[in-house]
Amino acid sequence: MNKSKIIGIVGGVGPFAGVDLAEKILNQTHARRDQDHVPFMLYSLPQKIPDRSKFILEHAKENPAQAVYEIIIQMEAAGASVIGIPCNTMHAPAIFDVLNEKLARSKSKVILLHMIEEVVGFIKRYYPHAQSIGYLSTSGTYRSGVYRTTLEENNYQVIEPDSSWQNKIHDSIYHPEFGIKAFSKPVKNKAKNQLFESIEHLKDKGAQAVILGCTEIAFAISQNQLLSVPLIDATKVLARVLIEKTYPDQLKTYSADNS
């Protein structure tokens, strides 16, 4: 097969999420030898990209869109044509819309996937009977309303954590003493337990499926550990759509428990 299309991964947001997306692309690809795998490039330049949640929650001055725009343009020049950003908070309109405008203005030809829209489309396709959908995310994503809006536009009932739970979820990711960004290998039990309890909280509120809407959360939690409600790993969805848009014949059949 002619393998001229190259997937571009904007890494560094966070660094482990970039690597996780790359690994999920490999795991979701049919391949028997090295040469069968789909081509991709991953730019992990975290020092260039300001924190996304901070921009939204604390109204920090520098919009992360500018750095990510520069990275995408650099990857396009190097040959990438379909781009994924494994950071949910980057898809908040205050960031993502600005990024899209910059790309349009520069006449970039890349296809930039919108992870959150892809996740909602995925739920429609694979969980057609679910009507009430919960999500776990950073407070930046939560405050931006990007999951809420996208789910509502698709006629879902949105199940959100109460605000004390939202704080716990955010801390599980960002807390300097136990959060996943500081401790990812292994994840601290406190972070893991708070996330499990948050899923139970959403289930109690009626969620029929729960989106792991922050890339770090999938490091702590997998479907294998929790069978009571379907979990949707946003990074895995993004991996699958990146393959589908470049080498659809090589995409594996979906299974909730492979990673």
Place this chain on the structure above:
Amino acid sequence: MNKSKIIGIVGGVGPFAGVDLAEKILNQTHARRDQDHVPFMLYSLPQKIPDRSKFILEHAKENPAQAVYEIIIQMEAAGASVIGIPCNTMHAPAIFDVLNEKLARSKSKVILLHMIEEVVGFIKRYYPHAQSIGYLSTSGTYRSGVYRTTLEENNYQVIEPDSSWQNKIHDSIYHPEFGIKAFSKPVKNKAKNQLFESIEHLKDKGAQAVILGCTEIAFAISQNQLLSVPLIDATKVLARVLIEKTYPDQLKTYSADNS
């Protein structure tokens, strides 16, 4: 800290090894937030790079050096200055020397690390009392003699598998029905068991430490599973040296059991 240096990873040889090296760089870095992590780029373009073992064992016509040379030049243009290739067989003189010549001729300024020399230097530093060193590798690496020569030049006694064992080791990596290149998540038990038995074989022959000299082997085996002899993960060594050459202050203290 000024983070202007960028690590370049030649991925695709194989694809999982590229991602594994990236993850090991993250795991070996002191960091509390996304922005603390060291910048890197990973080009995983496996369709461009012919099989390395095939080139050495079957005298295939196309030297993988050319494709890897082109990828390094492209990464250098994109800003990478220190390069690692997580494929032991690429370091066979028939490939690596040609690659180095091409880089010298093009006046490239990158620092290209030699994984095998780094591994031997690492053993000297962290296992100063070991004198007899065994290694597991593809038959391409084995036939090329690159570990043997480098170890002997450093006054080690080299413990190699008998030829029937060498075939089993190669099959654990390449066999289409159970090899790690075809089945890496999870690794098949047959591959795992053959590798464990090969380590015992080397230990019985007197090895005081065993190099996991094929990047795929570290997916199947870790120090935690086998405490009777120290295992040296070549990919982890390469990750550490890449950090040491770019942001030495951020390198974690070495521990055999963290990945």
